[in-house]
Amino acid sequence: MAENILVYGLVASGVYALLAVGFSLIFGVARIANLSHTAFYMLAAYLIYKLGSGAGLNIYLSIAIAVAVVTVLGTASYRLLIARVRQHEATTLIVTIAMAVIIQEAILKGFGGQPQSVPKMVSGSISILGVSVLNQQLLTLGVVMVVLIATWLFLMKTRSGVAIRATAQDREVAGLMGINVPRIEMLTMAISVGLAAVAGALVAPLFVLTPGMWAHPLVIILAVVVLGGLGSLKGSVVGALVLGFAENIVVFLAPSGAYLKTSVALTIMIVVILIKPEGLFGVVFEEERG
Amino acid sequence: MSTLAACATKPFKILKDEVLVLPGRTVVLLACLGLLVFPAISQEPFVLRVLILASIFAIFAASWDLLSGFTGQMNFGHALFFGVAAYTAAVLNMNLGLAPWATIPIGAAAAVLAGLVVGIPCLRLRGTYLAFATLAFPLILVGVVYAIPKITGGELGIYGIASLAGSRVAAYYVAIPSMIFLGFVMWKISDSKIGLIFHAIREDEVTARASGINTTRYKLLAFCLSGLFAGLAGGLYAHFLKAAGPSTLDLLLSFQVIIWAVFGGMATIYGPIAGVIILYPLTEFVLIRYLGVPTETRLLIFASIVLVILLFMPRGIVTWLRDKTEKVCPRCKLQNAAWRRTCRVCTAELR
Numbered sequence: 340m341a342e343n344i345l346v347y348g349l350v351a352s353g354v355y356a357l358l359a360v361g362f363s364l365i366f367g368v369a370r371i372a373n374l375s376h377t378a379f380y381m382l383a384a385y386l387i388y389k390l391g392s393g394a395g396l397n398i399y400l401s402i403a404i405a406v407a408v409v410t411v412l413g414t415a416s417y418r419l420l421i422a423r424v425r426q427h428e429a430t431t432l433i434v435t436i437a438m439a440v441i442i443q444e445a446i447l448k449g450f451g452g453q454p455q456s457v458p459k460m461v462s463g464s465i466s467i468l469g470v471s472v473l474n475q476q477l478l479t480l481g482v483v484m485v486v487l488i489a490t491w492l493f494l495m496k497t498r499s500g501v502a503i504r505a506t507a508q509d510r511e512v513a514g515l516m517g518i519n520v521p522r523i524e525m526l527t528m529a530i531s532v533g534l535a536a537v538a539g540a541l542v543a544p545l546f547v548l549t550p551g552m553w554a555h556p557l558v559i560i561l562a563v564v565v566l567g568g569l570g571s572l573k574g575s576v577v578g579a580l581v582l583g584f585a586e587n588i589v590v591f592l593a594p595s596g597a598y599l600k601t602s603v604a605l606t607i608m609i610v611v612i613l614i615k616p617e618g619l620f621g622v623v624f625e626e627e628r629g
Numbered sequence: 630m631s632t633l634a635a636c637a638t639k640p641f642k643i644l645k646d647e648v649l650v651l652p653g654r655t656v657v658l659l660a661c662l663g664l665l666v667f668p669a670i671s672q673e674p675f676v677l678r679v680l681i682l683a684s685i686f687a688i689f690a691a692s693w694d695l696l697s698g699f700t701g702q703m704n705f706g707h708a709l710f711f712g713v714a715a716y717t718a719a720v721l722n723m724n725l726g727l728a729p730w731a732t733i734p735i736g737a738a739a740a741v742l743a744g745l746v747v748g749i750p751c752l753r754l755r756g757t758y759l760a761f762a763t764l765a766f767p768l769i770l771v772g773v774v775y776a777i778p779k780i781t782g783g784e785l786g787i788y789g790i791a792s793l794a795g796s797r798v799a800a801y802y803v804a805i806p807s808m809i810f811l812g813f814v815m816w817k818i819s820d821s822k823i824g825l826i827f828h829a830i831r832e833d834e835v836t837a838r839a840s841g842i843n844t845t846r847y848k849l850l851a852f853c854l855s856g857l858f859a860g861l862a863g864g865l866y867a868h869f870l871k872a873a874g875p876s877t878l879d880l881l882l883s884f885q886v887i888i889w890a891v892f893g894g895m896a897t898i899y900g901p902i903a904g905v906i907i908l909y910p911l912t913e914f915v916l917i918r919y920l921g922v923p924t925e926t927r928l929l930i931f932a933s934i935v936l937v938i939l940l941f942m943p944r945g946i947v948t949w950l951r952d953k954t955e956k957v958c959p960r961c962k963l964q965n966a967a968w969r970r971t972c973r974v975c976t977a978e979l980r
Contacts, residue, residue: 372757374884420940427943429703432760433891434939436884437932444929554880558768561761569757595776602772605765609750612762616753 342470344587350476350545352583353483354538358556359563359575360490361534367507367570368527371421371431377553377560378439379532383409383539384548385446388457398460406536413532414525422521439553447550454547479541486537487576490530494572503527507570558601559586562608568621577619581607650973651964652954657899660906664805668798675914677801681869683909684808689862690889690901691815696855697887698895699819700848701831703756705764707886709747710740710856712767712878714863719787719873720780729791733864740860741853748852752845767878774875786874793868800869807865808902811858816898818854827851828896892935894945903947908934956980 362376383405390401416438424430461474494500505513506523514520546552563582567574585607586600593599612618648654667680693707714736721732747766751759774781781787794800818824826847829837838844867873876882893904912931916922922930942949955964956979958972965973972979 366757372760420936423940424943429697429887429891429895430939430943433888434936436888437936437939440928440932441936444926444932448926448929558764558880561764565758565761598775599772602769602776605769609762609765609769612754612758613750616758618758 340591344584344591346470346472346476347590348584348587350479351587352580353480354542355556355559355563355583356576356579357483357486357534357538357541359560359567359579360487360572361531361538362560363564363567363570363572363575364503364534365524365527365531366564368503369425369524371425372435373421373531374432374435374557375416375439375442376435376531376535377557378442379409379413380535380539380542380556381446381548381550381553382412382442383536384457384543384546384552385450385455387540387543388450388455388548391457392455398458402540406533406540409536409539410529410533413535414529417528418525422524439557443550443553450548450550452550454549456547457543459544475544479545482537482541486534490534491572493530499523499526555601559604562605564618566608566611566618568618571618571620574618574620650966652966653899653951653964661809664809668801672798674797677797679910679913681797681801681804682866682913683905684804685862685866685869686886686889686909687808687902687905688811688865689859690886690893690905691812691898692855692858692862693886694890694895694898694901695815695819695827695858696851698890698897698901699824699827699831700851702751702848702851703760703763704747704855705760705887706747706766706768706883707763707855707859708878708880708882709743709763709767709770710859711863711866711882712770712873712875713743714740714860715867715873715877716774716781716787718864718867719790722790722868723787729793729864729868733861733868736864736867737857737860740856740863742856743860744852744854744856745849748849751852752848764880764883767883768880771875771878774878782874784875786872786876788872788874790871790873791868792871793865804865804869807861811861812898812902815858819896819898823847823850831896888935891945892938894948894951897945897948897951900945900947904945907946 358377358380362373365371365373365376386405386408387398387401390396390404391398394401396404420434420438421431424434459473459475461478464471464473465477466472492500494504502513502518502523503526505516505518506520506527510520513523559582560579563578564575565578566581567576567578582604585604589600589603590596593603615621648658664680664684668677689707689711692710693704696702696707697704714733716736717739718729718732718736721727721735722729727735743766747763751762754762775783778784792800794803819827826837826842829840829842830844830847830851834844863877866877889904889908890901891904892908893902894900908931911934912927916930917924917927938946954967956967957963958965958975958977958979960977961972961975963972963974965979969979971977
């Protein structure tokens with residue numbers, strides 16, 4: 340029991356963390372709550388299914404193509420749709436919801452509603468301290484760690500990363516310092532969607548794919564970013580760990596836990612923001628001070 | 630005698646001076662009359678069903694607007710009020726045998742309570758935090774609904790409750806007048822001093838507080854009022870469909886109401902109502918029946934229409950139309966038809 344909670348909790352947390360970090364990035368930089376974020380994650384998973392099982396491509400090649408295609412699509416949709424309405428906050432939300440619904444319906448049309456699955460990249464399992472772990476789960480955890488560290492290094496150590504953080508802190512001053520703000524926002528959107536696509540690639544072999552699979556992670560990552568504090572990457576990772584484990588503890592221990600896992604995770608989020616309205620590691624943004 | 634004559638001519642005076650002077654209000658009057666006489670033209674059950682559901686969702690969308698459009702308290706979990714009222718009405722009808730005229734108001738009262746339950750903790754939150762926190766409430770309740778199937782019927786929900794009215798046409802004449810009446814009440818509220826304070830809270834809460842407005846109380850009032858109207862819609866919905874299921878608490882319903890409201894135009898009340906009355910029948914049967922759109926692409930078409938309209942009219946379709954046909958008097962801030970040279974009340978020159 341405990342080992343199941345540990346393994347499944349870690350895998351779920353890792354996927355949520357990847358998704359939440361991407362969501363948080365574009366929210367922090369451009370103040371866009373991209374509700375189609377997890378739809379892109381689903382799209383990547385389905386593309387891998389299509390390229391791998393349908394077209395018979397090598398799994399790694401299909402992952403590379405899927406991540407690239409989704410990143411380009413996401414960035415293009417930002418440029419063509421979101422950027423045009425972003426000064427109207429509510430309209431931006433509706434446009435991103437509409438994008439998510441369009442992706443969902445397109446997938447339903449293209450693949451049908453029945454659950455699909457993607458073959459595992461690595462088969463078999465190993466035993467760590469007497470706990471049997473699928474190799475695929477280990478690979479997922481490893482990739483999550485590497486990608487998160489790479490994102491962190493990119494943001495902290497490169498010029499573009501500094502520019503992204505500067506834009507997140509203060510758009511106007513960043514612009515005055517010679518940072519090309521619209522370009523940085525495009526870059527951030529590309530990274531954000533790219534992270535979602537990587538998360539999609541990681542879950543494709545582990546979960547079953549259905550056209551409705553974007554809704555649950557969306558709810559959870561919204562809770563994760565609020566719990567951790569909007570715009571804080573550290574908060575996103577901690578929030579993902581808290582909710583990922585909370586869900587799996589409920590699933591394995593509580594009666595009718597599969598129904599209650601979302602309720603419990605969301606209740607934890609509500610309780611935390613009641614005590615600390617800006618979340619665990621919330622940044623108080625200049626324009627949001629009241 | 631003269632008072633009697635005044636009473637008799639008053640409606641005509643209002644009609645002439647308040648309604649027919651503005652193209653928007655004239656259209657609303659014609660649309661209401663058109664909906665009221667519609668069964669004389671066609672009594673096709675399916676069409677009536679779509680119009681009844683559209684009017685119920687119109688009340689629901691307008692109640693979202695009263696809270697989120699006016700006070701700016703973005704509610705992403707508006708389905709909570711709808712679902713709480715629907716389930717309350719269904720449980721009361723099923724277990725105690727209360728009639729719809731009793732269960733719908735009690736359901737609405739339960740939704741007002743839900744408004745308080747959400748409103749009080751959310752008073753400390755603002756903007757995006759508030760939006761994402763409110764999103765959680767209906768989903769928490771869905772989990773509970775699934776976990777206690779004995780009371781709530783689990784995934785299937787509660788079905789077989791009393792019908793709203795004897796026949797489809799009778800139900801039509803309950804739903805449509807309710808929509809017109811409740812829409813009018815909400816519009817009057819939004820036009821009153823309370824509505825003005827709601828506007829002030831959205832525009833600048835600190836300034837509103839500095840002007841001596843107890844913003845906490847008014848925000849809670851907005852949550853309760855919104856819950857009341859959404860709850861009435863939820864009760865009507867449950868009794869019309871004779872069922873209350875988890876779909877009344879669904880994430881998609883919460884999103885849908887925002888889509889309708891933003892599509893129509895926020896902070897207007899009539900915008901969301903028009904949004905539903907246009908979009909819902911359009912996607913439910915007009916496109917499918919007359920333009921040969923396949924049923925399974927319905928949602929795709931719906932999302933695409935919303936996307937395209939919002940790209941060109943980001944403030945909503947009704948707001949866009951209103952700004953094309955009406956302008957605001959620079960002196961007394963009243964709406965005037967766009968073709969007038971001078972204001973209809975204060976005769977100031979319109980630019």
